[in-house]
Amino acid sequence: MTTTTTTSTAPPVALLARFRVPAGFALGAVLLLGAAPLALSDFRLSLLAKYLCYAIVAVGVSLAWGRGGLMVLGQGVFFGLGGYAMAMHLKLADAAATGETLPDFMQLYGTGDGLPWWWAPFANPAFALAMTVLLPMAVAALLGFFVFQRRVKGAYFAILSQALAAALAIWLVGQQATTGGTNGLTDMQGFFGYSLDDPVNQRMVYFIIAVVLLLLMALARQLFVSRYGELLIAVRDSEERVRFLGYNPASVKLVAYVIAAGMAGLAGALFVPAVGIISPALIGIVPSIGFVIGAAVGGRASLVGAVLGAIAVAWAQSTLSDAFPAAWTYLQGLLFVVAVGFLPGGLASLGVVLRKRRAGTGTRTTGETV
């Protein structure tokens, strides 16, 4: 008797607030793992799998840009590193399955010197899987260390990230013999022993991606509410002040940047079995901007906003770019400018903005004070 009364005396509003987040996760899990696979055809579900990969990148963008203020316009680099690491392993596994030592494209375009030394370790599945996350994180750690220590920020940081994405894409194009060049790595047959032609296995890949997305959202949510999350906001809003409190803001930013890179790498790795290709065109400047647009439109500081925004923009892109291939790039740019310039909180903040406008206190809608 006493136990039931104590639980029921909690005010309904507090109860609602307490269970809002777990309930949201449960709803997300039901939609992604139950409703979507039941309702969607194999084709639609494989498209959704691709969108969810972009959503995984958006989780990292939400952390680094939304909370940390780092305009990560070069996530294509990390997505690409993860994607290529996975694709290299799958190509080597395909070759081994047919008794060859070289992947098919190397037999066509290769130099004839055999397998390059840096390909060899990727034959090991554990090594390749670890590299999909560790390689992007290591590159981000190295880059971030120098960039943040030298206090490069704002637009300069964004341009630097962009340049790196462009550089990687251009380098890959030039390495036809070892990376597949413009074509990228494609035509994967198997995924750790399972044939990717089998629709059942394609569904399995979808489930893996959906579960990874939910787990990473839980991880990001924990970071958001932790003391680190509060410190990250403090660094975003007043880096100098944080320095005088005895923290090194460079390390605070580095952690967010490296985690975001790891998430992008994992997304790239999962993209390969889901879509069947990784190529320079998927990781250069335009896709790198694409990675942040979804988060910007949905609301970069809000985890759910960023994820839903990424899915919605990816869906709009594949729908509209079929109908109006030339117009999509312009529309993408317009979306980005409008979201960043006029609705910095994204659609997730629309309710708050409208409520404030109706109440006539539209003074701090942008959240920016000088």
Add this chain to the structure above:
Amino acid sequence: MSGEGLTVRDLRVTFDGFKAVDGVDLDIRPGDLRFLIGPNGAGKTTLVDAVTGLVKSTGSVRFGGEELIGKPVHRIARMGIGRTFQTATVFEELTVLQNLDIAAGAGRGVWTMLRRRKDIPEAVTKALETTGLTDLRDRPAGVLAHGQKQWLEIGMLLVQDVKLLLLDEPVAGMSHDEREATGELLRRVSEDHTVVVIEHDMDFMRSFARSVSVLHAGKVLSEGSVAEVQADPRVQEVYLGRASEPEPTPEPAAVSVPATEET
């Protein structure tokens, strides 16, 4: 704990040939409530910038037996030197409690950082009481009144467990009541900390200073108690002539103020 003293010897800061601080010597005893005054451009803020590592300087600044010059900003901060700026900089999007908690947390381990705050650290509770902000602890700092933001900043220094507080014009733009409250707060704080205040408000200085250093053109012009400094003719010449003006101005208009009334 009664704070830690600061010893400055022949401190020099040069910007493109301009000597902003030109051979300053200072001895601030533990537990002092020292006011640094002087006309705009005298080098008061630059002096504080040099002590806290924000600008490059030569000479010697010793704190608790350790040399500060050459150390990066966050290391000096961790040694127990805290400062505020002319404009209050609190984290506007975070609550009063979150602001104080972050200030208390430099040196927290990774595991603590990655978890949610379970209970309020004792130092934070104490700082909330000292600054009188307990009732406002869950408000975003951005909505606080100007004076409350300054108190929050001072509170953030207190929870940092600093031994020396360097405050840059803490009462600028405050109402009379807020000034009085701030002065009382500084008095309480100086019981177990060393406090250095840069100030233009002469009434405020006279009411609360324990000792005063007058800076002029990058040099220490005079030093002593309020009465001693006020009696110094050199000080009257460059600065205290303004003291007879009824309204203290947060930003005096000219770089060097010609003495007109009391010379």
